[in-house]
Amino acid sequence: MHNLQIVIETSTVEQILTFGFLGFLTAMALTPLYTTAAYAGGWWKKPRTKTITGEAAKVYQKLHAAKHIRNIPTMAGIIFILATVLVTIAGNLSRSETWLPLVAMAGAGTIGLFDDILNIRGFGNGIAGMRAKVKSALLIGVASIGGWWFFAKLEVEAINIPFYGSLDIGWLIIPLFILVVYATANAVNITDGLDGLAGGLAASAFGAYAVIAFIEEKYGIAGFCMTVTGALLSYTWFNIHPARFFMGDVGSFALGTALGVVALLTDTVLLLPVIGFVFVMEAGSSLLQVLSKRLRGGKKIFEIAPIHHHFEAVGWPETKVTMRFWVIGQVAAFIGIILFILGGPL
Known part of the structure; x- marks a missing residue:
């Protein structure tokens, strides 16, 4: 267990919380600008017609047929990205x-933006958007640049191993950085499939990392995480069922990438699967479904993947799935903070 002594300076706490409040207010102020442009420009999300394995997405279309009767704009992730950028540049x-x-x-948000534009215009051979291999290559490119900066400029060469201490891995920190960022970006992207789901879960995760960064006295990171959390609460206000808009890949890629980077900067990479447990569960369910189909002659484990759609398929209302996953995400975030304080998997 850590011999943890936290000296709380009221002014520092106030500043960090202020960043969260400013993130919320800025996102709220940007929302009417986005909605005006989105509805005027017809930024409607095109529903997928094929699964990631190339089959007709019959179950998905049946589950969400009513939702896509009305036009719902995408690319709303622009709101919380811009809010975070503006607040951070202004004071953090x-x-x-x-x-x-x-x-x-x-x-990462820029990559998602181009993907969303292709979706809006109807490109993508059934999945609507950029080809998976192209998105992966671009995300790896962004992660590679970040990994180089992490190693060469911030001079990070070690990771903290549970119950062992610091392990110097030298330049191997770069591929680790790429793996963490790429995996987290995709996990959040996969999770973004129900009204309010990804936004609420990401708010819990960034809130947890704000606490961890504060304990580590990395107040800039804590302020950044609170800014994202505040902006996400504003976004989620409009994204809960029935959603007024969707974050799109611009939002999910940006959130996942930033979350992975924050975990690396706080040297808590091994806590990330705990705090982001639902993201891991969602991505894992999709991976297991694909492997099962390929290795077991087309047999499925779930009715449909990712797992949030499986629960819909077996009869859970969308709102029940979202709120129960929120609860799981919040509990996981608390467990992550507790493990950090106890000196577990840091």
């Missing part, structure tokens, strides 16, 4: 703490 820009997550968020 730090070379050692906030440059990397901010630029990584913007870079």
Whole structure:
């Protein structure tokens, strides 16, 4: 167990909480601008017609047929990205703490933006958007640049291993960085499939990391995480069922990338699967479904993957799935903080 002594300076706490409040207010102010442009420009999300394995997405279409009767705009992730960028540049820009997550968020968001534009225009051969291999290559490119900065400029060469201590891995920190960021970006992207789901879960995860960064006295990162949390609460206000808009890949890629970077900057990579447990569960269910189909002659484990759609398929209302996953995510975030304080998997 850590001999944990936290000296709380009221002014520091107030500043960090203020960043969260400013993130919320800025996102609220940007929302009417986005909705005006989205509804005027017809930024309607195109529903997928094929699964990731190339089959007709019959179960998905049946589950969400009513939702897609009405036009729902996508790319709303622009709202919380811009809010985070504006607040961070205005009062929380730090070379050692906030440059990397901010630029990584913007870079991954740009990839998602182009993917969403292709979706809106109906490109994508059934899945609507950029080809998976192209998205993967671009995300790996962004992660590679971030990994180089992490190693060469921030001079990070070690990771903390549970019950062992610091392990120096030298330049291997770069591929680790790429793996963590790429995996987290995709996990959040896969999770973004129900009204309010990804936004609420990401808010819990970033809130947990704000606490962890504060305990580590990395106040810039704590402020960044609170800014994202505040902006996400504003976004989720409009994204809960029935959603007024969707974050799109611009939002999910940005959130996942930033979350992975924050975990690396706080040296708590092994806590990330705990705090982001639902993201891991969602991505894992999709992976297991694909492997099962390929290795077991087309047999499925779930009615449909990712797992949030499986629960819909067996009769759970969308709102029940979302709220129960929120509860799981919040409990996981608390467990992550407790493990951090106890000195577990840091």
